[in-house]
Amino acid sequence: MKTSSPRTGRKQHATIREVAEMAGVSQMTVSRVLNRRESVKESTREKVEEAIQALNYRPNLLARSLAGGKSLFIGLIFNNPSNNYLGELLVGTLNRCREAGHHLVIEDFSTTARDKEIDALIERISGAGLDGVIVAPPISEDEAILSKLRQAGLKTVLIAPREPPANGVSVSIDDVAAADRITQYLIDHGHKRIAFVIGATDQSSSRRRYRGFDLAMARNGLSVDDNLVQQGDYTYRSGMLAGEHFFSLPDPPTAVFASNDDMAAGVLAAAQRHGLKVPDNVSIVGFDDTAIASAMWPQLTTVRQPIAEMGYQAVNLLARILSESEAKASERNLVLDVALVERDTVRRR
Amino acid sequence: MKTSSPRTGRKQHATIREVAEMAGVSQMTVSRVLNRRESVKESTREKVEEAIQALNYRPNLLARSLAGGKSLFIGLIFNNPSNNYLGELLVGTLNRCREAGHHLVIEDFSTTARDKEIDALIERISGAGLDGVIVAPPISEDEAILSKLRQAGLKTVLIAPREPPANGVSVSIDDVAAADRITQYLIDHGHKRIAFVIGATDQSSSRRRYRGFDLAMARNGLSVDDNLVQQGDYTYRSGMLAGEHFFSLPDPPTAVFASNDDMAAGVLAAAQRHGLKVPDNVSIVGFDDTAIASAMWPQLTTVRQPIAEMGYQAVNLLARILSESEAKASERNLVLDVALVERDTVRRR
DNA sequence: GTGAAAGCGCTAACAG
DNA sequence: CTGTTAGCGCTTTCAC
Numbered sequence: 221m222k223t224s225s226p227r228t229g230r231k232q233h234a235t236i237r238e239v240a241e242m243a244g245v246s247q248m249t250v251s252r253v254l255n256r257r258e259s260v261k262e263s264t265r266e267k268v269e270e271a272i273q274a275l276n277y278r279p280n281l282l283a284r285s286l287a288g289g290k291s292l293f294i295g296l297i298f299n300n301p302s303n304n305y306l307g308e309l310l311v312g313t314l315n316r317c318r319e320a321g322h323h324l325v326i327e328d329f330s331t332t333a334r335d336k337e338i339d340a341l342i343e344r345i346s347g348a349g350l351d352g353v354i355v356a357p358p359i360s361e362d363e364a365i366l367s368k369l370r371q372a373g374l375k376t377v378l379i380a381p382r383e384p385p386a387n388g389v390s391v392s393i394d395d396v397a398a399a400d401r402i403t404q405y406l407i408d409h410g411h412k413r414i415a416f417v418i419g420a421t422d423q424s425s426s427r428r429r430y431r432g433f434d435l436a437m438a439r440n441g442l443s444v445d446d447n448l449v450q451q452g453d454y455t456y457r458s459g460m461l462a463g464e465h466f467f468s469l470p471d472p473p474t475a476v477f478a479s480n481d482d483m484a485a486g487v488l489a490a491a492q493r494h495g496l497k498v499p500d501n502v503s504i505v506g507f508d509d510t511a512i513a514s515a516m517w518p519q520l521t522t523v524r525q526p527i528a529e530m531g532y533q534a535v536n537l538l539a540r541i542l543s544e545s546e547a548k549a550s551e552r553n554l555v556l557d558v559a560l561v562e563r564d565t566v567r568r569r
Numbered sequence: 570m571k572t573s574s575p576r577t578g579r580k581q582h583a584t585i586r587e588v589a590e591m592a593g594v595s596q597m598t599v600s601r602v603l604n605r606r607e608s609v610k611e612s613t614r615e616k617v618e619e620a621i622q623a624l625n626y627r628p629n630l631l632a633r634s635l636a637g638g639k640s641l642f643i644g645l646i647f648n649n650p651s652n653n654y655l656g657e658l659l660v661g662t663l664n665r666c667r668e669a670g671h672h673l674v675i676e677d678f679s680t681t682a683r684d685k686e687i688d689a690l691i692e693r694i695s696g697a698g699l700d701g702v703i704v705a706p707p708i709s710e711d712e713a714i715l716s717k718l719r720q721a722g723l724k725t726v727l728i729a730p731r732e733p734p735a736n737g738v739s740v741s742i743d744d745v746a747a748a749d750r751i752t753q754y755l756i757d758h759g760h761k762r763i764a765f766v767i768g769a770t771d772q773s774s775s776r777r778r779y780r781g782f783d784l785a786m787a788r789n790g791l792s793v794d795d796n797l798v799q800q801g802d803y804t805y806r807s808g809m810l811a812g813e814h815f816f817s818l819p820d821p822p823t824a825v826f827a828s829n830d831d832m833a834a835g836v837l838a839a840a841q842r843h844g845l846k847v848p849d850n851v852s853i854v855g856f857d858d859t860a861i862a863s864a865m866w867p868q869l870t871t872v873r874q875p876i877a878e879m880g881y882q883a884v885n886l887l888a889r890i891l892s893e894s895e896a897k898a899s900e901r902n903l904v905l906d907v908a909l910v911e912r913d914t915v916r917r918r
Numbered sequence: 919g920t921g922a923a924a925g926c927g928c929t930a931a932c933a934g
Numbered sequence: 935c936t937g938t939t940a941g942c943g944c945t946t947t948c949a950c
Contacts, residue, residue: 233698235943246921251945259919278698281672282635283943286926291631301877304860307655310663314675323630326663349582349627457866482864489838511653511860515831517806528650584927595937600929608935632927635942921950926943933938 234275243271254279285321292322294538295345295353295374297365299329304510305527309356309379312531320539325350329359338365346372352542354534355379360390361423375541377534380525382424384553389541391533391554393525395425398558399432399477402505402523405560406475407440410569411503415448415473417462417483423454429479429507448473452483459486467494467502474502474569481506481513484520488565499567509561518564526556583624592620603628634670641671643887644694644702644723646714648678653859654876658705658728661880669888674699678708687714695721701891703883704728709739710772724890726883729874731773733902738890740882740903742874744774747907748781748826751854751872754909755824756789759918760852764797764822766811766832772803778828778856797822801832808835816843816851823851823918830855830862833869837914848916858910867913875905 236254240247245264252260253268260268271277285291296313298306310326317324327345331337342365345353352375359365360378366385369376378390406414416433419426437444450465452458459478466473467490478484484506488498496502498518506513509524533554541552585603589596594613601609602617609617620626634640645662647655659675666673676694680686691714694702701724708714709727715734718725727739755763765782768775786793799814801807808827815822816839827833833855837847845851847867855862858873882903890901 237943247944248921248946249919252920255945261919264919276696278696280635280943282631282640283926284945286629286631286635286928286942287944287946289926289945301657301660302653302858302860303656304651304653305656307652307659308650310656310659311650311675311677314659314673318674324663325667326660328660347625347627455866456864460866485864486866489841492838493842509651511651512864515805515834515861517804517809517835585929586927596928597930597938598936601936604929610935613936629927632942633929635926635944636928636930638929638942919950921948923947923949925946929942930940931938932940934936 233280234277236277236279239268239271239275239277242275243267281318281321288321290321292320292351292539292542293325293349294322294535295325295327295348295350296356297327297329297345297353297359297369298356299359301328301330303356305356308527309531312528312533313354313535314531315528316532316535320535322535322539327353329365335364338368342368342372346374350374352376352538354531354538355381357381358423375538377538377541379530379534380425389537389552391530391537391556393530393558394555395428396432396435398523399429399479399507400436401432401558402507402560403433403436403477404440406477406503406505406566407436407442409475409503409566411475412442413445413448413471413473413475414442415450415462415466415476416444417450417452417459417476417478417487419479419483420453421451426454426479433477452479454480454482456482456486456489459483460490461486463487463490464493467491467496472502475566476502476504478504478506481508481510481520481522484522484565485512485516488516488520499565503566503569505566513561514563521563521566522561524559524561526559529556582629583626585626585628588617588620588624588626591624592616630667630670637670639670641669641700641888641891642674642698643671643884644674644676644697644699645705646676646678646694646702646708647705648708650677650679652705653857654705657876658880661877661882662703662884663880664877665881665884669884671884671888676702678714684713687717691717691721695723699723701725701887703880703887704730706730707772724887726887726890728879728883729774738886738901740879740886740905742879742907743904744777745781745784747872748778748828748856749785750781750907751856751909752782752785752826753789755826755852755854755915756785756791758824758852758915760824761791762794762797762820762822762824763791764799764811764815764825765793766799766801766808766825766827766836768828768832769802770800775803775828782826801828803829803831805831805835805838808832809839810835812836812839813842816840816845821851824915825851825853827853827855830857830859830869830871833871833914834861834865837865837869848914852915852918854915862910863912870912870915871910873908873910875908878905 240250253265354377357380360381380392381390450462476487506520506522509522513520513522585596589599602614703726706729709730729741730739799811825836855869855871858871862869862871
């Protein structure tokens with residue numbers, strides 16, 4: 221890179237000074253209209269805006285941040301670059317960072333298994349002069365790492381953590397409400413014998429999703445047959461096993477709600493092996509809307525988290541707690557709504 | 570954000586000036602040791618380095634970029650935030666950007682279908698003052714968009730394009746070599762009757778992967794039975810159909826190579842429906858190592874692209890062509906190696 | 919309402 | 935080998 225001037229485009233970029241000259245005002249005035257601040261006479265504002273147009277002026281973010289003295293350096297900690305999550309999370313996070321003039325520093329904790337490595341990584345990020353960090357799942361459920369982060373004195377925002385942290389800040393979805401909602405969707409489609417596959421016992425979301433299912437059933441006066449609830453572990457295989465069980469029953473369910481998409485795909489495979497057509501003979505829904513949901517056939521009706529939005533909000537939250545003198549426990553645990561994704565695995569009964 | 574000072578950490582960050590004072594030298598000297606440039610007397614260098622340590626000094630990237638006048642603004646164009654690709658691509662890209670002090674501006678072309686929208690987006694990014702753009706697949710195969718980008722005068726680097734662009738710059742993998750390699754892997758495991766599922770006809774990678782398969786078979790003196798080559802379209806369903814065909818044959822294959830993971834999953838489903846155990850009775854391999862490859866059971870042996878690395882190199886390439894006066898057609902099309910991911914769907918025969 | 923001056927933290931260019 | 939002088943493009947502070 222031997223470029224001699226910044227932002228080397230084909231045309232040298234206009235600066236605030238040129239705009240000021242052209243409009244016959246001071247840089248300060250231009251800056252004020254840029255930041256839509258306080259009093260600027262309507263007529264001068266117009267002149268300035270014309271000049272901006274004419275010069276195709278764009279403020280230089282670097283200079284702005286440097287002079288302004290705001291502009292945070294935010295770390296994003298994750299542990300699996302091929303996670304479906306990550307792309308979207310980065311999109312939302314990056315977008316907000318750009319808007320607000322912050323800088324995102326990504327930190328890959330993938331290889332982290334042993335304590336020593338964790339320590340090294342934490343050392344690295346706390347030495348990097350980051351203002352705060354956003355922690356993506358599943359690290360946001362990893363108490364070992366979280367506590368070390370806290371010890372290092374880093375401000376953190378957790379994405380979809382196990383529990384809204386007592387004294388922390390997080391953004392998550394309401395698993396209970398989401399599970400309730402998709403169960404209700406099944407019920408609204410005339411299903412009464414609905415089976416459920418529970419997620420991994422070591423993840424808190426499993427319990428919450430089960431609770432949501434239970435709630436919806438109860439509210440509709442539907443009983444939950446013990447035979448129609450199977451323990452899974454969020455893997456395809458466990459879903460398949462659960463399906464085998466359901467479809468071998470003398471009175472099989474007309475619909476199955478699996479706590480994630482992988483298990484739903486497993487249930488589907490089992491159904492097909494039993495000669496059952498989906499959705500004609502049995503309806504299936506999942507949770508998460510990961511890649512497999514649209515890769516399988518028929519495509520899965522499921523529920524999706526607003527992941528990009530979560531990243532976006534996480535940046536906001538972090539910026540807020542960083543600027544607050546501390547305290548103010550309000551709105552520290554943001555809960556976002558999910559969306560129902562209707563595809564091809566549910567049929568009215 | 571009402572922070573009054575930049576990089577608001579708990580401790581105010583040290584500046585180059587403080588380091589200079591502490592070491593009893595000028596800022597320039599500190600800057601020189603920071604940039605490990607030219608001649609600095611060993612003894613002064615040491616003094617400076619001590620001061621840096623003592624103050625826990627980190628250079629401010631913003632200031633560096635602003636003063637240095639380098640620092641590019643790079644756009645990354647993609648069209649599917651939940652693409653498996655994207656997370657990793659962003660990781661590599663972002664990492665290199667940070668190292669080099671560049672800035673990444675992400676551009677989502679997801680909703681882009683009609684010409685008008687494309688125009689609007691292109692307008693937006695060419696107005697944004699970007700120095701250049703990196704184009705992720707599958708947009709990198711979209712001639713309509715590519716030509717408009719070119720028209721707008723934007724410098725581009727294509728990731729995994731249809732063909733190495735005649736007059737462009739790209740980073741890709743060698744599909745032929747990769748397909749050849751995994752076919753050879755199957756052959757090395759004693760397979761002779763190997764079936765192949767071709768990818769979508771409208772994607773160039775399909776042809777290349779087929780060629781690689783063919784090459785390996787020919788080199789090993791193995792014939793390719795017409796009955797053992799089926800046309801697919803990169804979907805799960807098409808893989809399943811191909812599998813149905815293969816396993817209904819009087820003399821079914823002992824191994825199947827599907828041109829992507831989704832189709833491989835479909836083949837697996839067909840095998841299981843035919844009562845065939847994988848990998849005991851039949852081996853299966855895929856291509857891409859997307860999420861489904863480790864979600865299915867047994868987990869899929871496949872081939873994986875070094876996606877993060879591709880992003881990293883794309884930034885390098887872009888920076889290079891931006892600084893070159895133009896010309897210099899060498900090394901404009903970087904081809905990276907793939908990795909074989911051995912999992913549980915291949916058995917020695 | 920608007921402007922002038924003084925930097926943000928760093929590096930380039932030229933002296934010495 | 936090292937220091938001085940000028941900024942990078944913007945915002946802040948404080949006058950007017």
